[in-house]
Structure formats: structure tokens, C-alpha cells
Amino acid sequence: MDSIFALAAENLLSPLILFFVLGVAASFARSDLTFPEAAAKAMSIYLLFAIGFKGGVSVADHGIDVTLGLTLLAGLVLSALIPFVAFALLRVMSRLSTVDAAAVAAHYGSISIVTFVASTSALTSIGLPSDGYMVAVAAVMEAPAILSALWLVSRDGSKGSMDATLWREILLNGSIVLLVGSFLIGGITGNDGMAQIEAFIVPGFQGVLCLFLLDMGLVAGRGLRTSAKYLTPGLLSFGLLMPLVGSVIGLLAALLLGLTPGSAALLMTLSASASYIAVPAAMRVALPEANPSIYLTMSLGVTFPFNLTIGIPVYIAVAQTVIGG
Amino acid sequence: MQTHAAKRVEITIEAPMERTLRRALEGAEITGFTVLPVLGGSGRSGYWSRDGQVSRAGGMVQFVCIIRPERLDKLLDAAFEVVESHIGVVCVTDCQVLRAERF
Numbered sequence: 001m002d003s004i005f006a007l008a009a010e011n012l013l014s015p016l017i018l019f020f021v022l023g024v025a026a027s028f029a030r031s032d033l034t035f036p037e038a039a040a041k042a043m044s045i046y047l048l049f050a051i052g053f054k055g056g057v058s059v060a061d062h063g064i065d066v067t068l069g070l071t072l073l074a075g076l077v078l079s080a081l082i083p084f085v086a087f088a089l090l091r092v093m094s095r096l097s098t099v100d101a102a103a104v105a106a107h108y109g110s111i112s113i114v115t116f117v118a119s120t121s122a123l124t125s126i127g128l129p130s131d132g133y134m135v136a137v138a139a140v141m142e143a144p145a146i147l148s149a150l151w152l153v154s155r156d157g158s159k160g161s162m163d164a165t166l167w168r169e170i171l172l173n174g175s176i177v178l179l180v181g182s183f184l185i186g187g188i189t190g191n192d193g194m195a196q197i198e199a200f201i202v203p204g205f206q207g208v209l210c211l212f213l214l215d216m217g218l219v220a221g222r223g224l225r226t227s228a229k230y231l232t233p234g235l236l237s238f239g240l241l242m243p244l245v246g247s248v249i250g251l252l253a254a255l256l257l258g259l260t261p262g263s264a265a266l267l268m269t270l271s272a273s274a275s276y277i278a279v280p281a282a283m284r285v286a287l288p289e290a291n292p293s294i295y296l297t298m299s300l301g302v303t304f305p306f307n308l309t310i311g312i313p314v315y316i317a318v319a320q321t322v323i324g325g
Numbered sequence: 326m327q328t329h330a331a332k333r334v335e336i337t338i339e340a341p342m343e344r345t346l347r348r349a350l351e352g353a354e355i356t357g358f359t360v361l362p363v364l365g366g367s368g369r370s371g372y373w374s375r376d377g378q379v380s381r382a383g384g385m386v387q388f389v390c391i392i393r394p395e396r397l398d399k400l401l402d403a404a405f406e407v408v409e410s411h412i413g414v415v416c417v418t419d420c421q422v423l424r425a426e427r428f
Binding site for chain 2: 034035036037039040041044163165168169215216218219222226227276277278280281282283284285288289291292293296
């Protein structure tokens, strides 16, 4: 237990978290500090490119084994399964309509790549290694949750839109293409490729991540300020409880797979995080009746800050305690 | 200067629906339009802004189309199928153009 508090305290005072807090505080104080949309996108492209490439290089370094395939499969199953758990909890804890509950559930089944990156960064800072292929696991966990949510809606007699536009949003959204593409290029080029671009993607990574989290803090704070009216006590409780439930499911999967503590912490983080980039866009196409203010506020305003400040150190400490390391 | 009557149609719609609306308009043989990014605005859920946003989900785009009056219904029918269930605004105004043959 002491290690959890020590790690949490260390995490809370890291530049990443402090810049995020600065963003939230600036937003609440109504500062005019903003990032242009293009700058935010450029930073996210850099982060996805770097994390994907590093993951690919790591796989090239360590080789492909059965655990990789099984972990990818587990990621698919987790992403498809977690929305059902989230949906059931939402039905108990809130008065959301079926469509809104399914849309929120889809966000919690999918993943937040920035939370994943922050977790990787926290692991690196404490010297706990993780498997590079977890980047690929993150990529496969983006989409299945959307299909589960649409099934939940169709079961209730409502109808979601499953056309080519939705499939494009699910499978070809920019973050997935860049993450998977960089991962593959990193895997193909290996350490030689890394040597060529290391000067670009390694030294600047933490600084860009700090700036990106500052921006996320600004966006999250602004979302909370304008959409707080949607946050009923039940929804707020769900936003804090669901990541813990998801992380436990992720931990069970990690134990079954025999993952290392670092990779287990990442799988817990992925299972605990909620999407706010890919799934919201897919939901606007597939479930236009769902209220975006609810699911965006839940994932970005409640669960993302929770995971960033408290969740990640807890998941790492629990993974270390349960699995050892 | 001789001017000609035309209709200016502005369709403000969620950014993820841009491709779908574009295809619907092209399917209705409406090939001349401009797509503009929307920086922010205010609606039933309050004020929103694109500042710092990464996802397209919270964004809107605006299609601006100037056409001959007799083609208006065809455009609106095509657009309505897409915008019906989505957040957005469709606005039609009268305008004057200089070169009627271009519309």
C-alpha cells in the first residue's frame, strides 16, 4: 500500500500531470491560453508516430511470440466485452436513455491513446519495462467497443447507422492509421530505423507530451465548465468507478496471459481508459441521437483526469504487487 | 451591371458527416460548393470551440452552395437525407450573381 501512495505522489508531481493541472486551472480561470486546432493535431501526430515507431522497434528487437498474438486477441475481447459491463453499470447508476448509455459504454470499451502514452511514460520513469507490442494492443482495442454499443442499441429496437462512413471512421481514422503504420515501419526497420530518427522522436517526446497534456487540460476544463450540468452524481460516480472496474478486468486478463508487470499495467490502463478521439467521431456517425456533451464530458472531463492523476500509479502499483517486479 | 437571381444554401453540419454530405450533394449533381471550417459557436449544449481539439467529433463544417433557383429542391432533398438526424442548420437565402451560366 505504501508503494501505491509513494508512486501516486511521485506521479502527481511529475511535469506531465502538473502541466495537465495547469491547463485545467487556466481554463477554469478563463485564461485566454489556447492551442490552435492545427497545433494540437500536430502534437498528437508526433506522439502517435513516436509511440507507434518505438513499439515496432521493440517488437523487432524482441521478436514475435505466442503471447503477442494472445494479447492482441485479449485486447479485442476486452474492448468488445467492457461496453456490456459499462452499459449494465450505467443502467443502475444513471437514468441515461439506451442510446446515450450505449454511446457512453462504447467510449469506456475503447481506449485513450494519450492515457496509454502517459502510462508508458510513467513506467519508463520508474524503470519498469513493458512489451513494445502493447502499442498494437492499444490499436486493436479502439474499434470493437463501437460494434458492441451498436448491438446494445439494436437490441433495444433502436437503430444505429452502419454504413461505409462508419466503417471508415472505425478502421481508417487518422490515429489508428498512424499508430499502426508507425508500428509496422518500426517493426520493419528495427534498430537501424530507430538510429536514423531517434534524435527526433526520443529527446523531444516528454516535452511534446507535456504540451499536449496542457492542451488536454485546457480542453477538459473547458468541457467541464460548459457541460457540468450533464454530470449527475450517478454519472460522476460511474466516471470514477468504471476505470477501476475496467482495470480489474484488464488485470485478470493480464494474469491469464502471464504478462510482465509493466505490460499488465498497460493492459489495465487500456481497459480503464475511455476514448475521446476516435469513438466520439464514430458515435456522431452511428448514433447521432446520443448526446455528445454527455459522453465527451464523461471521458475527457472525468475519467481522463482520474486515470492521469490517480489511476495510472494505482494500476502500476497493483500490477507490481500482484504480478511482482 | 446585369445580375441574376440565385439561391445561397448554407449547411452547417457535424464534421464527421462531411464526406457523407459531400457524396449526397454530388449524387444530386450539385458539384459546385465550398466547405468551410467552423471555429466555434453556441447551441443547445452551450458554447464550443475548436481550440486545442484533436477529434473531429466536436467540430462542425459549413457547406456553402450557390445555385439556380430551379435546382434548389433537388439540393435540399439530397441534403435533408443526411442532416435530418444530425446536429446542424440549413439556411437558404436569396442572392444575386454576376455570371448565371456558372451556376
